Amino acid sequence: MHTRFSEEDIAFRDEVRAFLKKAWLDNTELQAKVGALSTMREGMIEWQKALNAQGWIAPNWPVEHGGTGWSVTQSFIWDSERALAGAPSVMPFGLIMVAPVIIAYGNDAQKAKFLPRILASEDWWCQGYSEPGAGSDLASLKTKAELDGDDYVINGSKIWTTYAQYADWIFCLVRTDNSGRKQEGITFLLIDMKSPGVTVRPIETIDGFHHLNEVFFDNVRVPVENRIGEEGKGWTYAKSLLVHERLSIAEVADSKRGLAEVRELARQEVNGGQPLLNDPLFAKRLTDTEIELMALEYTELRALAAIAEGKEPGPESSLLKLQGTEVQQAVQELRMDAAGYYSQTLQGDLGPDQLGHAFADYAQKQYFRGRASSIYGGSNEVQKNITAKYVLGL
Amino acid sequence: MDFNLSEEQALIRDSIERFVAENYEFDKRNATVAMEHGFSSAHWQQFAELGWLSIPFAEEHGGFGGGHVDTMVIMHEFGKGLVAEPYLPTVILFGGLLQAGGSQALQADLLPQLIGGQLQGAFAYLERQSRYALSDISTRAVKEGNDWVLNGEKTVVLNAGAAQKIIVAARASGEQTDEAGITLFMVDAGDSGIDATYYRMTDGQEAANLRLTDVKAEAVIGAAGEGFGLMQQVIGDAILAVAANALGAMEALNAQTLEYCKTREQFGVAIGSFQALQHRMVDMFQACENQRSLLFRAVCAADAQSDDAQRSLHALKVMTGKAGRHIGGEAIQLHGGMGMTDELSVGFYVKRLMIINTLFGDMDYHQQKFIDLVNRPPAEAGASARPEAA
Ligand SMILES: Cc1cc2nc3c(=O)[nH]c(=O)nc-3n(C[C@H](O)[C@H](O)[C@H](O)COP(=O)(O)OP(=O)(O)OC[C@H]3O[C@@H](n4cnc5c(N)ncnc54)[C@H](O)[C@@H]3O)c2cc1C
Numbered sequence: 001m002h003t004r005f006s007e008e009d010i011a012f013r014d015e016v017r018a019f020l021k022k023a024w025l026d027n028t029e030l031q032a033k034v035g036a037l038s039t040m041r042e043g044m045i046e047w048q049k050a051l052n053a054q055g056w057i058a059p060n061w062p063v064e065h066g067g068t069g070w071s072v073t074q075s076f077i078w079d080s081e082r083a084l085a086g087a088p089s090v091m092p093f094g095l096i097m098v099a100p101v102i103i104a105y106g107n108d109a110q111k112a113k114f115l116p117r118i119l120a121s122e123d124w125w126c127q128g129y130s131e132p133g134a135g136s137d138l139a140s141l142k143t144k145a146e147l148d149g150d151d152y153v154i155n156g157s158k159i160w161t162t163y164a165q166y167a168d169w170i171f172c173l174v175r176t177d178n179s180g181r182k183q184e185g186i187t188f189l190l191i192d193m194k195s196p197g198v199t200v201r202p203i204e205t206i207d208g209f210h211h212l213n214e215v216f217f218d219n220v221r222v223p224v225e226n227r228i229g230e231e232g233k234g235w236t237y238a239k240s241l242l243v244h245e246r247l248s249i250a251e252v253a254d255s256k257r258g259l260a261e262v263r264e265l266a267r268q269e270v271n272g273g274q275p276l277l278n279d280p281l282f283a284k285r286l287t288d289t290e291i292e293l294m295a296l297e298y299t300e301l302r303a304l305a306a307i308a309e310g311k312e313p314g315p316e317s318s319l320l321k322l323q324g325t326e327v328q329q330a331v332q333e334l335r336m337d338a339a340g341y342y343s344q345t346l347q348g349d350l351g352p353d354q355l356g357h358a359f360a361d362y363a364q365k366q367y368f369r370g371r372a373s374s375i376y377g378g379s380n381e382v383q384k385n386i387t388a389k390y391v392l393g394l
Numbered sequence: 395m396d397f398n399l400s401e402e403q404a405l406i407r408d409s410i411e412r413f414v415a416e417n418y419e420f421d422k423r424n425a426t427v428a429m430e431h432g433f434s435s436a437h438w439q440q441f442a443e444l445g446w447l448s449i450p451f452a453e454e455h456g457g458f459g460g461g462h463v464d465t466m467v468i469m470h471e472f473g474k475g476l477v478a479e480p481y482l483p484t485v486i487l488f489g490g491l492l493q494a495g496g497s498q499a500l501q502a503d504l505l506p507q508l509i510g511g512q513l514q515g516a517f518a519y520l521e522r523q524s525r526y527a528l529s530d531i532s533t534r535a536v537k538e539g540n541d542w543v544l545n546g547e548k549t550v551v552l553n554a555g556a557a558q559k560i561i562v563a564a565r566a567s568g569e570q571t572d573e574a575g576i577t578l579f580m581v582d583a584g585d586s587g588i589d590a591t592y593y594r595m596t597d598g599q600e601a602a603n604l605r606l607t608d609v610k611a612e613a614v615i616g617a618a619g620e621g622f623g624l625m626q627q628v629i630g631d632a633i634l635a636v637a638a639n640a641l642g643a644m645e646a647l648n649a650q651t652l653e654y655c656k657t658r659e660q661f662g663v664a665i666g667s668f669q670a671l672q673h674r675m676v677d678m679f680q681a682c683e684n685q686r687s688l689l690f691r692a693v694c695a696a697d698a699q700s701d702d703a704q705r706s707l708h709a710l711k712v713m714t715g716k717a718g719r720h721i722g723g724e725a726i727q728l729h730g731g732m733g734m735t736d737e738l739s740v741g742f743y744v745k746r747l748m749i750i751n752t753l754f755g756d757m758d759y760h761q762q763k764f765i766d767l768v769n770r771p772p773a774e775a776g777a778s779a780r781p782e783a784a
Pocket residue numbers: 126127128129130132134135136137159160161162212372375376377378379380381382385658660661665668670671727728729730731732734
């Protein structure tokens with residue numbers, strides 16, 4: 001047992017650093033694009049295209065489809081260095097969620113049609129799972145698909161669809177059969193967002209920026225060739241996707257950066273004549289979180305190492321999701337506390353410096369946005385139910 | 395011992411409840427917050443007519459002569475309804491300082507205007523570097539002839555946009571963090587030497603950063619160099635007020651969450667039937683009752699000026715932050731995706747609670763003060779550290 005880096009690992013790390021410097025750190029124009037709401041989509045596509053040009057866009061894919069073939073250590077190095085540089089990870093819906101499903105269960109035509117476009121960020125994807133009546137109880141979903149000639153005709157609605165307003169495609173769970181158990185009769189479809197009958201309604205959120213939507217389907221025709229796998233087997237495919245989604249939600253490297261950021265701020269903030277970092281109560285909470293994060297980091301590495309040995313990621317992904325989001329939320333709380341009374345100010349139309357504090361506005365946005373991480377990807381309560389049942393056998 | 399409201403207090407409570415029911419339905423509140431300065435001046439006039447602006451002030455100036463319990467009743471109801479009007483900055487802080495330290499002439503001039511609803515005020519005490527330390531003040535006050543002239547910067551001044559008069563804490567002498575030497579000055583908000591940057595807080599209320607350049611003070615509040623004690627006293631009252639406001643917000647969140655869990659169905663049953671969630675809601679209830687108990691304790695101790703007052707005040711502010719964050723987080727979580735939307739009022743209540751945690755020192759700040767207080771050696775501490783009832 002060891003976690004030493006080999007010489008090749010160190011060479012790889014240097015290569016990663018050089019790439020990040022050129023493609024991200026020195027590219028302030030791109031950083032500004034990604035950072036501003038109005039240009040975020042464009043910026044993310046540009047960033048992902050740069051990753052693709054480097055061949056590093058899809059570490060989780062099999063090599064024959066464009067994956068990197070990295071070892072666990074290399075993946076770890078990449079993600080740590082990326083987060084340290086403050087560079088974003090990729091939009092997950094295409095690369096991390098639907099692509100593994102297409103690879104595992106799609107036919108050759110689907111692979112040829114969709115995978116290269118996902119790699120090249122030609123299409124923006126969104127995830128159409130949840131419905132108003134089907135959240136935690138996802139399998140009770142009702143959006144109906146009826147076969148009519150070579151098309152399915154879709155009626156119903158999806159909710160909480162992240163970035164549907166930008167999306168070219170949506171992968172959807174639809175109901176093709178009502179007769180059996182609710183997990184049966186679900187079908188996995190890929191739907192072109194430009195199809196007639198698709199409308200998107202924005203949902204306003206507590207973090208003040210537009211990411212959530214409701215998507216309505218009114219007699220939308222979807223060719224049967226856009227069905228993944230067999231009709232009625234969508235639940236199996238959907239669950240495999242959720243495992244990948246949960247693994248990606250832990251965001252260990254980003255929490256490390258977040259914590260370092262808070263620590264730096266707490267060093268500068270003066271609290272009763274001392275740096276806030278020396279405040280015993282604050283320091284206790286900061287280091288509590290750091291210790292949790294140190295454990296999480298190794299839990300994740302253990303999981304990734306197991307996957308690398310060919311084991312399927314299983315219910316343990318629930319644990320990573322739980323612990324990962326708890327740490328994220330703790331970091332967000334600390335950031336808010338460090339920003340003090342500035343933490344609840346809104347920038348509005350002011351310039352970034354005009355509020356007078358680096359974390360003004362930002363701290364509360366991160367906090368309120370972060371409340372969602374214990375809700376999406378299967379809520380943390382649901383993860384505990386899964387762990388109790390499938391890991392502990394209760 | 396009696397934890398009941400007097401008849402008069404119950405009447406005030408009922409009239410605010412009616413006001414909230416009529417004016418603070420979700421969409422109406424959003425429209426109010428969207429107004430200039432984040433509140434409705436028509437509501438404010440109504441407050442004046444109903445006598446709510448007179449509550450803490452002496453009868454000789456047209457006040458009601460109320461105590462801490464009366465203010466608690468008002469702020470509690472305002473918290474339940476998430477009322478946006480600037481009762482805290484104008485009545486509690488500005489009015490409180492005026493009453494505690496203003497000259498008789500100044501009080502006779504301004505308090506009736508305030509009570510009548512014509513005068514809005516603000517209190518500028520925070521600075522960029524001060525964090526929660528009240529004595530950390532670098533804004534300078536220099537005497538030139540008969541005038542005091544102020545220079546410096548104040549931050550996150552609530553209600554500065556609507557206020558006609560602002561009380562500014564500035565340093566007339568001493569080092570940056572000395573308690574002695576701080577003086578409170580009344581300035582005219584329209585003074586050409588004040589350069590303001592306005593913005594909103596997360597709950598919609600307006601605040602500003604103020605840069606003061608050669609601003610001439612209109613009056614000194616309290617004795618020159620002795621502003622710190624005044625600030626402490628009035629901020630003590632303000633802590634009771636915001637803690638009552640927080641209690642109202644917590645109750646509203648708990649009620650909404652409970653209702654949601656009873657009606658939202660997943661897996662064919664109400665989610666409130668899951669024991670995992672039932673325990674969570676019991677914890678929320680428990681946190682809210684802890685807040686209520688410490689609020690009553692601190693209010694009674696303040697009214698009785700008991701030895702337990704300071705310790706209770708710190709305990710209350712710690713609990714306000716802790717319970718507020720707990721209940722706020724759980725309310726969002728138990729609403730699932732709905733909790734993340736601005737289509738329910740949940741998020742707005744949570745934001746109010748987060749702001750209250752940062753007002754007048756957050757939970758860590760007051761816990762440290764609490765530690766300092768109870769850890770004093772017995773001789774020095776006297777009776778004050780012993781936990782007898784108020
Ligand atoms: C920011 C955000 C982005 C999202 N993005 C997407 C997206 O792109 N695509 C998509 O399809 N969905 C998305 N979702 C939806 C997300 O997956 C659902 O919100 C989630 O599954 C919870 O469902 P719900 O909101 O209906 O809450 P509910 O299922 O109604 O849950 C309400 C509360 O009850 C609890 N609960 C439910 N069942 C149980 C139980 N059996 N035991 C104990 N507690 C229980 C929940 O944990 C929660 O606290 C997103 C959600 C958010 C907040």
